[in-house]
Amino acid sequence: MTSIMDSAVRGQPAVPPTGPPAAKPPPRLLPPATTRRQQAVNGWLFIAVPVLLFIAFFAIPIVAALVLSLTDYAIIGDFEFVGLDNYTRIFGDSFFWIALRNTAYYTALYVPLGIAVALGSALLLNRDARAARIFRTLFYIPVVSSTVATASIWFWLLNPQYGVFNVVLGWFGIDGPAWLYESAWAMPAIVVMSVWAGFGANMVIFLGGLQGVPRDLYEAARIDGANAWQQFRHVTLPGISRVMFLVSTLQIIGAFQVFDQAFILTKGGPGNSTVTMVYYIFDRGFDSLEMGYASALSFVLFLIIMVFSLINARVNKVGES
Amino acid sequence: MATVSLPPATAGTPAPAPGAQPLRRRRRRTPLQQLGRVAWWIGCIAISFATVMPFVWTLATSLKPPGEVLGSYLSIIPDRPTLENYVAVFTDTPFASYLGNSAYLAIAGTVTNLFFGALGGYSLAKLRFRGRTSVFAVFLGSMMVPGVITMVPTFLVLRHFPLAGGNDLFGDGGFGFINTFWAVILPGAAGPFAVFFMKQFFQSLPDELGEAARIDGAGEFRIFARVYLPLAKAGLAVLGVMTLQGGWNAFLWPLIVLNDERMLTVQVALSSFVNERTTDFGPLMAGTILTSVPMLVLFLVCQRWIIEGIAHIGSK
Structure with a gap:
């Protein structure tokens, strides 16, 4: 037994391996049937906990979300199937449209701005120098901070009277807006804050990609x-297309699910200008306990995210060829 | 795609002969390159300022007594540092x-x-x-x-x-x-x-x-x-x-x-x-x-x- 395995390890089976005749090209290593069965048992045993948790907290919830979205489930009391009523209700729900508009506005500002800042700083730091590594660490620091801490800090920075934004604007004789207390400025302020908080992570991912672009191409x-722009357009961008696809996909998925900042800083206000989709789903599901309706809303958001991810995949493919 | 742990020198180009690097360093920069270098430092320092200063300012504010928080809200170093906010x-x-x-x-x-x-x-x-x-x-x-x-x-x-x-x-x-x-x-x-x-x-x-x-x-x-x-x-x-x-x-x-x-x-x-x-x-x-x-x-x-x-x- 040991000798068979021994020679098998070296890649030259001394005796023909047991089991079915080698119709397909023989794998590199063919352990005897008992070990193979043992491996299968161990394999499933080792992965059992993640798989069970995945079933309980991902697979079942996905199916449950679909079923729930067809009911008027509300935790308390009886519930019944209402067919597609929740979905038809969505289209007439003015709050849904407000939330969708706000979320789309956030995404349209945040995704391009976030990518531009992240890629710009990655290009800045894409050199082998000690200073570049130190700056990389400094640029990354906001990423470490939680969204709550970030919101709290910016709550202070954006204070209309004492915040640094308006104080600096005041030096130039500009009377700064009330930021989070003004419906026109609350969402842009949240966008700038989110870019500040998140660009470091994407910058580092871009740096990983930039180092894979062959230097002789430049x-x-x-x-x-x-010239510099042509090099960027025709060497850098094609060279990092995979990373660009990854980052933009993550940005889109994240942006459509924005919640923390709006919940902490503005509670959706002023004048509903920062009610986002996840905020609205949270509000329906856990404040009003309309869990059936909340599930339908989350499916609609899911579809919207899928559509934009697919469009993004298309755009990135076009850029690649 | 290469991992980031690769030193950039091995990422494609043939490494310059040892000794070539210091030689190139010694060459005088054109004014344009000088300008680019200065701009690089200014840009990096400005971004670092934006990412780090809010934390410094937060720390400073947390160490100020109540009157000072709103009174001298821009100062980085508290006049009378105190831990009373933490308490x-x-x-x-x-x-x-x-x-x-x-x-x-x-x-x-x-x-x-x-x-x-x-x-x-x-x-x-x-x-x-x-x-x-x-x-x-x-x-x-x-x-x-x-x-x-x-x-x-x-x-x-x-x-x-x-x-x-x-x-x-x-x-x-x-x-x-x-x-x-x-x-x-x-x-x-x-x-x-x-x-x-x-x-x-x-x-x-x-x-x-x-x-x-x-x-x-x-x-x-x-x-x-x-x-x-x-x-x-x-x-x-x-x-x-x-x-x-x-x-x-x-x-x-x-x-x-x-x-x-x-x-x-x-x-x-x-x-x-x-x-x-x-x-x-x-x-x-x-x-x-x-x-x-x-x-x-x-x-x-x-x-x-x-x-x-x-x-x-x-x-x-």
């Missing part, structure tokens, strides 16, 4: 007389 | 127990994710069994699904968990795991990300190590624990730091499932501070510092691991 482009 | 935070609220709750939840989540993530990742990377590719594909796919979709039903699964928290076999009668720490720990105890991350790591280790031990008659768990796990320390460190941070900073889920005042996490408590103490900036900033400092210290100690771990995701 050299070749320079010889061909390409 | 107020700890005496007015059970902040110590909030910190304890968050630490408990973050550490518990990290321990379970490291253990089950490593074990599961090892299984997917090194053991051959039917269904392993499907498990991996499903886990990977699930990471792309927006979390909001499972928010409401996961709450219900926890509430109606059979035989938990006064529930009967069919999950009725009690509150299940709601308002217990299990409601935070269980759903994230062995996330697909941890399994995925550790699988990638174990895959880079040679199969031969395990095969040699298998021939010696070692059991599979022993091979995992004694042969492979010690070699995965770097991966475990990165995953551990990321999980710890995620657990400490979690907000929405603890907000939903923990309502008992004694069980609040530090993030949930701080968020209600923002609403309750809209003018009480000293204690609010002190609470913010207390909430941020553990992760800031962790980051500054382990920053290379964290940054390279994140960059690793980008290079995959």
Whole structure:
């Protein structure tokens, strides 16, 4: 037994392996049937906890969400199937449209701005110097902070009277807005705050991608007389297309689910200008306990996110070829 | 794609001959290059200023006595530094127990994710069994699904968990795991990300190590624990730091499932501070510092691991 395995390890089976005749090309290593069965048992045993938790807290909830969205379940009392009533209700729900508009506004500002700042700072730091590594650490610091701490800090920075924003604007004779207390400025302020809080992580991912772009391509482009912008457009961007796809997908999925900042800083106000989709779902599901309706809302948001992720995949594919 | 740990010199171009570098350094820069260098420094310092100063200012405000907070709100160094804001935070609220709750939840989540993530990742990377590719594909796919979709039903699964928290076999009668720490720990105890991350790591280790031990008659768990796990320390460190941070900073889920005042996490408590103490900036900033400092210290100690771990995701 040991000798068979021994030779099998070296890649030259001394005796023909047991089991079915080798119709397909023989795998690199063919342990005897008993070990193989043992491996299968161990394999499932080792992965059992993640799989069970996955079933309980992902697979079942997904199915349950679909079923719930067809009911008027509200935790208390009886519930019944209402068919697609929840979905038709959504289309007539003015709050849904407000939340959707706010979320779309946030996403449209946050995703491009976040990518531009992250990629810009990655380009700035894409050099092998001690100073660049120190700056990388400094740029990353806001990422470490929680959204709550970030919100709390910005609550102070954005204070209309004492906040640094308006004080600095005041130096230039500009009377700054009341930021979080003004419906026109609350969402842009949250966008800027979120970019500040998150760009460091994407910057580091971009840096990983930038280091994979072969340097001789730049050299070749320079010889061909390409200027800095042309090098960026025709060497850098194609070179990091996979990373760009990853980052933009994560940004889109994250942006459509924005919640923390709006919940902490503005409670959806002023004038509902910062009620986001997840905020509205949270409000329906856990404040009004309309869990059936909340599930339908989350499915609609899920579909919207899928559509935009697919569009994003298309756009990135086009850029790649 | 190359990993970030590669020194850039090996990333494509033939390395310049030793000695060429100092020679090039000595060459005088054109005015344009000089200007570019100055602009680079200015740009980097400006961004660092924007990312670091808010924390410095928060710390300064937290150390100012009440009159000074609004009186000289822009000064970085308090005239009369005081710890009274911190004392107020700890005496007015059970902040110590909030910190304890968050630490408990973050550490518990990290321990379970490291253990089950490593074990599961090892299984997917090194053991051959039917269904392993499907498990991996499903886990990977699930990471792309927006979390909001499972928010409401996961709450219900926890509430109606059979035989938990006064529930009967069919999950009725009690509150299940709601308002217990299990409601935070269980759903994230062995996330697909941890399994995925550790699988990638174990895959880079040679199969031969395990095969040699298998021939010696070692059991599979022993091979995992004694042969492979010690070699995965770097991966475990990165995953551990990321999980710890995620657990400490979690907000929405603890907000939903923990309502008992004694069980609040530090993030949930701080968020209600923002609403309750809209003018009480000293204690609010002190609470913010207390909430941020553990992760800031962790980051500054382990920053290379964290940054390279994140960059690793980008290079995959």
